[in-house]
Amino acid sequence: MIAALLQGQNGRAFLTTLGGAVAYIGVCGVVGRLGLLPTRLARKMMHIGTGPLYMLCWPLYSAAPSSRWLAASVPALAGVQFMLVGTGIVRDDTLVAGASRSGRREELLRGPLLYAAVHVAATLIWWRHSPCGVLALAILCAGDGLAEVVGRACSSAAASADAPARGGKKGSVDSGSTWRRSVLRALARPLPHNCDKTVGGTLACWLGGAAASLPLLLYFMRHGMFASAGPAAAGGVLQWGWPLVRGVLLCSGFGALAESLPLGGEADNVTIALAVGLCSRAYFGF
Numbered sequence: 001m002i003a004a005l006l007q008g009q010n011g012r013a014f015l016t017t018l019g020g021a022v023a024y025i026g027v028c029g030v031v032g033r034l035g036l037l038p039t040r041l042a043r044k045m046m047h048i049g050t051g052p053l054y055m056l057c058w059p060l061y062s063a064a065p066s067s068r069w070l071a072a073s074v075p076a077l078a079g080v081q082f083m084l085v086g087t088g089i090v091r092d093d094t095l096v097a098g099a100s101r102s103g104r105r106e107e108l109l110r111g112p113l114l115y116a117a118v119h120v121a122a123t124l125i126w127w128r129h130s131p132c133g134v135l136a137l138a139i140l141c142a143g144d145g146l147a148e149v150v151g152r153a154c155s156s157a158a159a160s161a162d163a164p165a166r167g168g169k170k171g172s173v174d175s176g177s178t179w180r181r182s183v184l185r186a187l188a189r190p191l192p193h194n195c196d197k198t199v200g201g202t203l204a205c206w207l208g209g210a211a212a213s214l215p216l217l218l219y220f221m222r223h224g225m226f227a228s229a230g231p232a233a234a235g236g237v238l239q240w241g242w243p244l245v246r247g248v249l250l251c252s253g254f255g256a257l258a259e260s261l262p263l264g265g266e267a268d269n270v271t272i273a274l275a276v277g278l279c280s281r282a283y284f285g286f
């Protein structure tokens with residue numbers, strides 16, 4: 001029965017998605033364990049890459065109603081794996097090295113598990129018949145992921161740009177570095193409503209989320225993924241042009257606003273996806 005199920009188009013699609021998940025998550029783990037990247041960046045690589053790669057597999061599935069369940073079973077299985085490792089039932093030091101900040105297995109039970117749950121929910125609720133799921137996951141992965149990477153980079157670049165000016169001789173700084181220092185200071189400025197996050201990080205979330213969403217939406221449109229909604233869907237917005245770009249920038253802006261909120265913990269994995277999904281539903285209409 002299972003062999004027969006795995007022989008058809010959906011079986012091949014499932015095995016491709018599962019194989020991709022094992023491979024990509026494994027690579028991130030090895031990168032973290034071998035110290036090829038700092039663990040924080042290895043974790044960001046996993047956070048940023050798994051979602052878009054997962055969605056690239058969606059057109060492989062058939063139009064059968066069961067397809068979304070089969071696709072969603074991959075993040076669900078990953079979530080089970082993270083739960084088993086996070087609780088210590090299964091030992092997987094490579095996975096811990098790739099998915100945790102501190103190297104502690106218990107961390108897998110928070111952000112990563114929520115992230116997997118959001119992927120399951122977005123797949124079952126929106127699947128590939130609506131831009132909501134694509135936007136929610138793309139902005140959660142790319143936007144939220146880049147926010148930390150760019151935000152930290154801006155803060156440290158601004159701090160080191162200011163260091164010689166404080167200690168150097170008067171007049172020893174040329175206008176070019178003055179301009180650069182002003183830009184870095186502006187990007188490193190803390191947000192008025194959340195002093196733990198910066199303007200640069202939030203801009204990266206907004207623009208990075210939009211930059212990841214647009215090609216994915218165009219990829220889905222090219223595969224006729226939204227055709228079931230009918231040509232009049234979204235008032236014809238779902239085609240390359242300013243209305244599409246405007247909608248993506250609006251949804252990504254809502255995602256960046258949600259990411260910037262001082263909610264603490266890993267709640268932003270849910271709030272970003274929810275904010276983007278609702279904004280997308282309001283703008284595109286389905």
Ligand SMILES: Nc1ccn([C@@H]2O[C@H](COP(=O)(O)OP(=O)(O)OP(=O)(O)O)[C@@H](O)[C@H]2O)c(=O)n1
Pocket residue numbers: 047111144145147148149150151152155196197198199200201202205259260265266268
């Ligand atoms: N809009 C943002 C987001 C993050 N950061 C920088 O990245 C650090 C960590 O951000 P945070 O979102 O709290 O990261 P995590 O919650 O650890 O990451 P994740 O969302 O993947 O759980 C912040 O302290 C800040 O230095 C920033 O400058 N601006």
Ligand SMILES: C/C(=C\CO)CCC[C@H](C)CCC[C@H](C)CCCC(C)C
Pocket residue numbers: 016017018019020021022024025043046047049050051053054057074075078079082098099100111112113115116119269
């Ligand atoms: C460290 C992470 C998040 C912290 O906010 C990433 C956690 C990874 C997920 C548990 C993996 C979920 C499964 C993927 C969505 C499936 C990817 C398949 C694709 C082909 C690589």
